Amino acid sequence: MHDKEKQLVQSYMNGNISRRGMLRGLASMGVTAATASVLVNAAATEALAQNGFDWKKHSGTTVKLLLNQHPYADAMIANLENFKALTGMDVVYDIFPEDVYFDKVTAALSSGSSEYDAFMTGAYMTWTYGPAGWIDDMNEYINDPAKTNPDYDWEDMLEGVRNSCAWNGQPGGALGSDDAKQWCIPWGYEQNNLSYNGRMFKEAGLSVPKNIDELVATAAEAKAKIDGTYGIGVRGSRSWATIHPGFLSGYANFGEKDLNLASDGKLSAAMNTDTSRMFHEKWVQMIQESGAPDWSTHTWYQAGTDLGAGKSAMIFDADILGYFMNGGDNAEAGNLEFAPFAANPDAAAPTPNIWIWSLAMASAGKQKDATWYFLQWASGPEHGLFGATQMDFVNPVRKSVWADAGFRERLDSSYPGYVDMHDLSAPGAKIHFTAQPLFFDLTTEWAAMLQKMVAKEVPVDEGLGQLEDSVNRQLKEAGLG
Amino acid sequence: MSTHTVDAPKKRNFKISKRYLPYVLSLPALLMCIGILIPFFTAVAYSLQRYRLSQPWARKWNWGENYLNFMTDPAFWNTLKVSLTYAFLTVGVELLLGLGIALLLQKRTRFNNFVSIMLLMPLMTAPALASLMWKLMTNPGFGVLSYWATLLGIEDMKWASDPSTAMMTVVIVDVWVYTPFIMILLLAGLRSLPRQPFEAAELDGVPRLFVFWKITLPMLTPFLLTAVLFRVIESIQQFDIIYAMTQGGPGDKLTVFQVEAYLNFFQSTNVGRSAALLMILWLITYILSTIFIKNWLRLRERARGEG
Numbered sequence: 091m092h093d094k095e096k097q098l099v100q101s102y103m104n105g106n107i108s109r110r111g112m113l114r115g116l117a118s119m120g121v122t123a124a125t126a127s128v129l130v131n132a133a134a135t136e137a138l139a140q141n142g143f144d145w146k147k148h149s150g151t152t153v154k155l156l157l158n159q160h161p162y163a164d165a166m167i168a169n170l171e172n173f174k175a176l177t178g179m180d181v182v183y184d185i186f187p188e189d190v191y192f193d194k195v196t197a198a199l200s201s202g203s204s205e206y207d208a209f210m211t212g213a214y215m216t217w218t219y220g221p222a223g224w225i226d227d228m229n230e231y232i233n234d235p236a237k238t239n240p241d242y243d244w245e246d247m248l249e250g251v252r253n254s255c256a257w258n259g260q261p262g263g264a265l266g267s268d269d270a271k272q273w274c275i276p277w278g279y280e281q282n283n284l285s286y287n288g289r290m291f292k293e294a295g296l297s298v299p300k301n302i303d304e305l306v307a308t309a310a311e312a313k314a315k316i317d318g319t320y321g322i323g324v325r326g327s328r329s330w331a332t333i334h335p336g337f338l339s340g341y342a343n344f345g346e347k348d349l350n351l352a353s354d355g356k357l358s359a360a361m362n363t364d365t366s367r368m369f370h371e372k373w374v375q376m377i378q379e380s381g382a383p384d385w386s387t388h389t390w391y392q393a394g395t396d397l398g399a400g401k402s403a404m405i406f407d408a409d410i411l412g413y414f415m416n417g418g419d420n421a422e423a424g425n426l427e428f429a430p431f432a433a434n435p436d437a438a439a440p441t442p443n444i445w446i447w448s449l450a451m452a453s454a455g456k457q458k459d460a461t462w463y464f465l466q467w468a469s470g471p472e473h474g475l476f477g478a479t480q481m482d483f484v485n486p487v488r489k490s491v492w493a494d495a496g497f498r499e500r501l502d503s504s505y506p507g508y509v510d511m512h513d514l515s516a517p518g519a520k521i522h523f524t525a526q527p528l529f530f531d532l533t534t535e536w537a538a539m540l541q542k543m544v545a546k547e548v549p550v551d552e553g554l555g556q557l558e559d560s561v562n563r564q565l566k567e568a569g570l571g
Numbered sequence: 572m573s574t575h576t577v578d579a580p581k582k583r584n585f586k587i588s589k590r591y592l593p594y595v596l597s598l599p600a601l602l603m604c605i606g607i608l609i610p611f612f613t614a615v616a617y618s619l620q621r622y623r624l625s626q627p628w629a630r631k632w633n634w635g636e637n638y639l640n641f642m643t644d645p646a647f648w649n650t651l652k653v654s655l656t657y658a659f660l661t662v663g664v665e666l667l668l669g670l671g672i673a674l675l676l677q678k679r680t681r682f683n684n685f686v687s688i689m690l691l692m693p694l695m696t697a698p699a700l701a702s703l704m705w706k707l708m709t710n711p712g713f714g715v716l717s718y719w720a721t722l723l724g725i726e727d728m729k730w731a732s733d734p735s736t737a738m739m740t741v742v743i744v745d746v747w748v749y750t751p752f753i754m755i756l757l758l759a760g761l762r763s764l765p766r767q768p769f770e771a772a773e774l775d776g777v778p779r780l781f782v783f784w785k786i787t788l789p790m791l792t793p794f795l796l797t798a799v800l801f802r803v804i805e806s807i808q809q810f811d812i813i814y815a816m817t818q819g820g821p822g823d824k825l826t827v828f829q830v831e832a833y834l835n836f837f838q839s840t841n842v843g844r845s846a847a848l849l850m851i852l853w854l855i856t857y858i859l860s861t862i863f864i865k866n867w868l869r870l871r872e873r874a875r876g877e878g
Binding site: 192193196200217218221222223327328329330382383384385386387401527528530531534537538539541542545547560567568569 | 623624625626627628629640646706710711712727729730731732733734816817818819820821822823834837838839840841
């Protein structure tokens with residue numbers, strides 16, 4: 091970096107000039123915006139190295155990671171040289187596709203293997219890994235100033251996201267409670283909102299739905315008016331993953347819960363209520379009338395690719411799914427738009443249930459302090475900003491990254507409505523499930539029951555009754571109900 | 572030319588005492604058995620425990636409770652029903668088709684040999700890959716089979732996505748993959764049958780259908796039993812085709828033993844229930860194998876005139 095460029099970037103880092111001012115200045119020196127971000131990242135790493143923290147303490151150590159094939163992992167790998175230069179450490183990793191990833195994690199952790207020091211996980215999975223003693227409570231590291239660099243700024247993490255990764259291990263215990271253990275560090279997250287095909291909506295004269303009734307009607311209208319397209323994409327496979335995105339986001343917006351927690355600590359099914367019945371009926375009707383013909387096999391992949399290929403008019407699913415479908419070689423790239431969605435007409439704002447890709451530390455690991463060096467760097471504000479502005483590291487979990495003008499401009503210009511959607515939904519965005527060890531059993535059963543309802547094998551009210559009985563029986567068998 | 576005398580290498584006298592020889596010879600088998608028996612008895616032990624990875628503090632021996640819970644668990648009875656239905660349908664259809672094709676290809680000609688090799692292709696495809704291929708072909712939106720169905724007047728065919736056609740769809744995939752196995756086994760059997768009874772029947776002008784029922788089929792029964800034995804054992808343990816196509820859905824239409832056990836272990840981390848399910852599956856497989864093998868031995872003895 092030349093001195094003048096260096097000074098300009100440094101001024102920006104010190105907050106003396108705006109990002110736009112820095113970019114303009116660099117452009118006058120013949121530096122492109124892309125290179126400018128690399129310079130900023132290098133300067134940020136340089137600044138990190140000078141914050142008084144002993145980054146070289148574990149120099150020469152190699153940390154091994156287990157990663158899921160994901161743009162978040164790609165962003166980290168692209169920035170890895172900076173970490174190596176900063177710490178003198180090395181990082182090796184194994185990457186697996188998502189289909190087999192969690193089986194691999196379960197196998198590695200349950201065997202007590204020390205092969206992997208850290209790994210990617212979802213917050214739900216830590217409800218198994220944590221109580222099983224396979225992962226460490228990250229509070230021990232975050233709260234230790236000798237181990238954590240002064241610029242890490244844990245409070246910069248979005249509160250709902252941060253809390254969703256913390257649980258006290260008590261079935262039904264509130265996420266983020268004072269006695270909660272921080273089982274994982276949020277890395278990137280997904281809200282569930284509407285991603286729709288703006289071109290199709292315009293051509294068919296459709297307006298963006300604002301609540302569940304409008305969603306059902308708009309989906310049906312889209313299917314009727316747009317040839318060869320179904321109205322709405324939502325997940326439908328026999329898996330817990332069918333419940334957690336759009337379905338639970340809409341359900342929770344009516345104030346409904348999955349489980350009740352009694353004063354004696356016992357859990358019981360909470361989905362057999364009048365409001366829940368009403369929501370289930372509308373959801374089922376929507377899929378029957380306007381969902382994918384092979385809905386019951388749809389995972390996030392089919393929901394996303396159908397939107398990208400123009401086979402569906404919209405999805406009520408992870409916002410980043412719409413984000414990725416709006417680029418690349420997708421037929422509808424550039425045509426997708428985004429909107430917040432509150433299913434309940436009386437709700438003030440959306441309450442999206444969230445999926446959080448997080449980083450966790452294996453208890454069996456042999457070099458935990460060194461691993462924490464990697465984790466704090468990977469989840470730090472500098473890497474977050476690099477990933478968000480240079481790679482596809484959306485949605486970032488740090489408030490400072492969301493406040494970055496460059497990042498917001500980038501999103502706003504290419505992903506219409508995305509920033510507003512996020513800002514409006516973020517306050518209510520959290521995990522709306524009850525944390526408990528039977529999470530995967532009960533939600534998979536919920537999905538199976540939803541399939542039966544959609545297939546008209548069982549009426550909604552009867553199905554909810556059966557689900558309630560089964561959930562209560564399983565909770566009782568597990569000593570939780 | 573000069574000649575060199577080279578001393579022959581001395582034979583090493585490595586003798587094993589006759590007393591130990593049987594043990595030494597059976598050592599590889601013993602090692603194999605240990606490799607199988609350790610996981611087996613570990614699974615037996617797990618099946619007798621309340622053991623969830625997510626509730627390690629609650630792990631304890633509950634002896635037969637996992638099995639007793641099955642008695643009142645509708646999900647278990649559904650699994651049993653689905654697994655047996657799947658095995659019965661797949662093996663039944665494969666047997667009929669395999670036998671039919673084998674009879675058609677019985678005569679040794681170049682064409683028949685070529686066709687029989689070509690028909691083995693599906694068997695060389697990994698079932699999981701075959702399932703993904705069929706998943707695409709049966710996609711209601713763009714699948715070629717869905718398109719053909721519309722040409723036949725069947726609109727809105729949802730294949731594996733619909734509870735009423737899900738079983739039929741996975742059975743079709745299984746039949747496509749495994750019929751060649753039965754076909755090749757029966758073809759080998761047919762071609763190895765002695766010619767004399769057939770020549771005698773031909774000379775006497777016995778109708779072909781009578782020959783099939785009274786000569787071919789009885790003589791082929793050991794081969795049929797072998798084919799059925801292998802296929803039943805494999806079919807009742809089906810996992811990849813069903814999991815790749817529907818993950819056991821829609822609803823609980825295809826929750827066969829292996830899928831249920833897999834989900835119980837890897838998704839629910841309920842090791843105890845998963846192991847108990849697999850023990851029941853092992854028991855069913857063991858009983859069926861015993862029945863088939865006994866019958867097979869009886870038929871073999873009868874064929875030798877010992878019965």
